[in-house]
Amino acid sequence: MTETRNEDVYVLADDSREAVFIAEGITKVYHMGEVDVHALRGVDLQLYKGEFVVLLGPSGSGKSTLLNILGGLDVPTAGSVRYRDHDLTEATEAELTEYRRHHVGFIFQFYNLIPSLTARENVALVTEIALDPMTPEEALKLVDLGDRMDHFPSQLSGGQQQRVAVARAVAKRPEVLLCDEPTGALDITTGVKVLEAIERVNRELGTTTAVITHNAAIAAMADRVIHIADGRIARIDHNTQKKKPTELEW
Amino acid sequence: MRAINRKLLRDLWHMRGQALAIVMIIASGVALFVTQLATLESLTFTRDSYYAEKRFADVFANCKRAPAPALQRIREVPGVDVVQSRVIVEVMLDVPGLAEPAKGRLLSVPDGRRPALNDLFLRDGRMPDPQAQGEVVVIEMFAKANNYHLNDTITAVINGRHQRLTIVGIGLSPEYVYSIAPGEMIPDDRRYAVLWMNERELAAAYNMEGAFNDLALTLAPHASEGEVIARVDDILRPYGGLGAYARKEQVSHWFLQNELTQLETFGVFIPLIFIGVAAFLLNVVLNRVIATERDQIAALKAFGYSNLRVALHFSQMVAGIVLVGALVGTAVGYWLGVMMIDLYTAYYHFPVLTFRMAGWVPVAGLLITAAASFAGTLNAVRRAAALPPAEAMRPEAPPTYRATTIERLGLQRLLAQPSRMILRNLERRPMKAGLSVLGMSMAVAMLVMGTAFMDIIYYVIDMQSNVIHREHVQVSFHEPRSMRSLHELERLPGVTYAEPFRSVPARVRFGHRSRRIGINGVPADTRLDRVLNMELEPFELPKDGILLSRVLGEKLGISAGDQLTVEVLEGSRPVRQVKVAALIDDFMGIAAYMEIRALNRLMREGDVISGANLLTDGRHDRELYDALRERPLVAGVVSKEAIIGNLKRMIEENLAVTIGINVLFAAIIAFGVIYNSARVSLSERARELASLRVLGLTRGEISYILLGELAILTLVSLPIGFLLGNWLIDAVMLTLNSEVMRFPRVVSGTTYALAATSVIVAATASGLIVRERLDKLDLVEVLKSRE
Secondary structure, eight states, rough: EEEEEEEHHHHHTTTOEEEEEEEEEEEEEEEEEEEEEEEEEEEEEEEETTTOHHHHHHHTTHHHHHHHHHTTTTTSSEEEETTTOOOOOOOOOHHHHHHHHHHEEEETTTTOOOEEEOOOHHHHHHHHTSSOOOHHHHHHHHHHHHTOTTTTGGGGGGHHHHHHHHHHHHHTSSSSSESSSTTTSHHHHHHHHHHHHHHHHHHHHOOOEEEESSGGGGGGEEEEEEETTTEEEHHHHHHESSSGGGGGOO | OOOOHHHHHHHHHTHHEEEEEEEHHHHHHHHHHHHHHHHHHHHHHHHHHHHHTTTOOOOOOOEEEEEHHHHHHHHTTTTTEEEEEOOOOEEEEEETOOOOOOOEEEEEOTTTOSSSOOOOOEEOOOOTTSSSSSEEEHHHHHHHTTOOOTTTTEEEEEETTEEEEEEEEEEOGGGGGOOOOTTTTSSSTTTTTEEEHHHHHHHHHTTOOEEEEEEEEOTTTOHHHHHHEEEHHHGGGTTTTTOOOOOOHHHHHHHHHHHHHHHHHHHHHHHHHHHHHHHHHHHHHHHHHHTTTTHHHHHHHHOOOHHHHHHHHHHHHHHHHHHHHHHHHHHHHHHHHHHHHHHHHTSSSOOOOOOOOTTHHHHHHHHHHHHHHHHHHHHHHHHHOOOOHHHHHOOOOOOOOOOOIIIIIIGGSOOOOOHHHHHHHHHHHHHHHHHHHHHHHHHHHHHHHHHHHHHHHHHHHHIIIIIIBSSEEEEEEEEEETHHHHHHHSSSSTEEEEEEEEEEEEEEETTTTEEEEEEEEEEEOSBBBBOOOOOOEEEEEEOEEEEHHHHHHHHOOOTTEEEEEEEEOOOTEEEEEEEEEEOOOSSSSOOOOEEHHHOOOOOOOSSEEEEEEEEEEEOOHHHOOOHTOOOTTTTEEHHHHHHHHHHHHHIIIIIHHHHHHHHHHHHHHHHHHHHHHHHHHHHHHEEEEHHHHTTTTHHHHHHHHHHHHHHHHHHHHHHHHHHHHHHHHHHHHHHHOOSSSSOOOOOOHHHHHHHHHHHHHHHHHHHHHHHHHHTTTTHHHHHSOOO
């Protein structure tokens, strides 16, 4: 069902598409006391407008590091990352903040909702600083939580909390949606609902979406699946036929 | 409202227990600050307008008897603006219900006119009629204390003759805001009166017609005070001048000024301690909040909130607490200030003394608090701002533990596992444990200091009344007399022992600095007026040479061995050199002591005395006082019992309130610090403790781990707090010690016990609150939530 292609071949075949991210030779080394941990060892990668990419790999493979670098949360030790005309490797702290504020939506494994704010207020936290946001109500309706807007995180189930997080991430109409194990803490039924929300945003708003996961089943809903192991891209799969989240099994 | 501000308010509400504790500490500091400084402001403002309105003089001078032409010469001195001459005499008064005679001071007022300077404020009645006889205006405090009203009469012994005076007015004067008999420290409104009488009548009684013995003057703008004083001195010298002096040496003004200086230093120093503690607590709490909100901070940053905005967010948290604290403090301070002013009206007398709070006082309180709090939390805020978002997304790395020193010493078998946890936890974060101990020690120290004031004051009273001054009655003469007068006093009813003293008014000078004081001559083997140092060792009175209060020595810049110039201000006004034998650490006033015969030699006079200290059998006081009243040579009689009574009354009415407030606020600190420590430990370790519960430990056992730590910290902080308290007392004494009073450091066992008990009670209460929360620990919830 899936084809395996060499990346070079793929790029040649698809270079008519508009690249949103171009990463070249990025490495990341963490200094942990006396040992150096190589999280990324030279990654070349392009992400294209509107595509849905899954970064698949076991824990410790470096996929979170890669996502953090793409999202402007972290900078590589070497190599370059460009987002359209922004050079993320050379950007200052303030420029990275601007970049995150206006272009990126984040979804985290543990939701990272502000417990003292209701669902609506958690979304408002982002819409209040965005340029052209939807209203918190619109965003919450998009993830099917129109009836839970005034609930605090502690009054919501895990799946509902993650959907609030999705609403919060997409409310600013970001060009890129970066999701770090969005279903990692959820069971299959609730996980599917969250994935449906993410897929819907990708489809309806055309948001470039990258999801990292160690759950191979999720790969089936991606346009491309980038396998990461030991800080390198092991291979890239291209799905000719994407599955709907409801069709996934794990 | 923006969502991030909503988060702020809800976070504050969530930590309301801890926030409230800090608010209370800030409020205590700000309240003290506002109270003291607003009181200072009110007093200063009232004093200045009173002085201006009643034309309080700049320079004062007394002499024996100067003729009117001398006054004209003084008027012509360059720099002199207005001059007012008067006649002042000290008299004895018969007050119904009082065994001993009261002291009175009669001041002349120009016949039919108001005084040009030092005018009276008439509360009631009128000035004496220039045509009438025996009419007086009485100072309000004396009238009140003795229940005198208009048209009542008082009997005075004027120049040896009993005379009835009619009260036609009741008033106050800027010269007697703090009204005390000469040589005393504390007002005794029952036994000391100031009275104003027509000049013609008073002058006639004392053979002072066309003459004066006292004058006051104001200076023209830009006049040199020192020069005017020197010229006035020169003019009055032939007339028995006692030396002119500036307003700053005027008794009432001097006491008031000392009080204001004390308010100023006290109003800043003590609040600073509170505010420091509050800043420290804010730091602890904020660090904890930031640690628990790591993932929220990360999320905020991931969404594009800048580091500055995150820093601002946490600064606003501090600002919220500071603002509420400052507001509550200002309100409480205002209320306390009104109370304080009420206390002041008992000792400092103005026509009206109302509490007013200048706008700058609360603003300054707020700014100081804000500055200290932001400085104290800068590090925590910076940590939040610098937290890299990617880093913050991961839970904090597990802390490194190791076996403690005690265990490494091989004593681990003595310790059960929970006890080891306590010790390892303490050793792992010695800084945090140290800060908690420091906070609690501060609380202990504040309690020790607050309560120790009572110890100190009662100690000083005991010293002054039982150890230093052991006489029962002090008798002073109008004029120096021969030793024969002493023998006369010895024979009076009830007198068991009489000891002479000589008191010489003098200006002492060293270099360009000088002070007006009284030199006390006492016998070398004195039993009743002893010269002791702060260690209570009697000073050997040197055969010649002079002992000075250390505070006076320091003012003059003189030390033992130096030659002091003594310009005697009575008799032929000789100027002599005396060697300073030693500086003495005494408690009250500024004093100079000489052996009585050495003083007589210095004065080139025979065995002359100014009065005597008496011991009585206590059974014949009435007869003794009657006998003394009959003797024209006796200027005044002072019963020590009355003085001590006044001192105790002043303390109970005035200081007790201030000290009570301090102790209350210290207790607030104690509770605030301990409660915060306990809450922070609880939130840091809830997960660990819940895990232990899941593993089967009982509630009691996990409480032991958490509260055991608190108990150890509390116990360690007690001795450190005692030590700190002693330092604190020394530091406060440095700011409090004045020419009026010096305080030794005295801390009784009861004070230590009280401080320890309060802190242990606060710790137990905090422990119980935390224990209650521990009991309610939701095991599933705690374990599910990410750290």
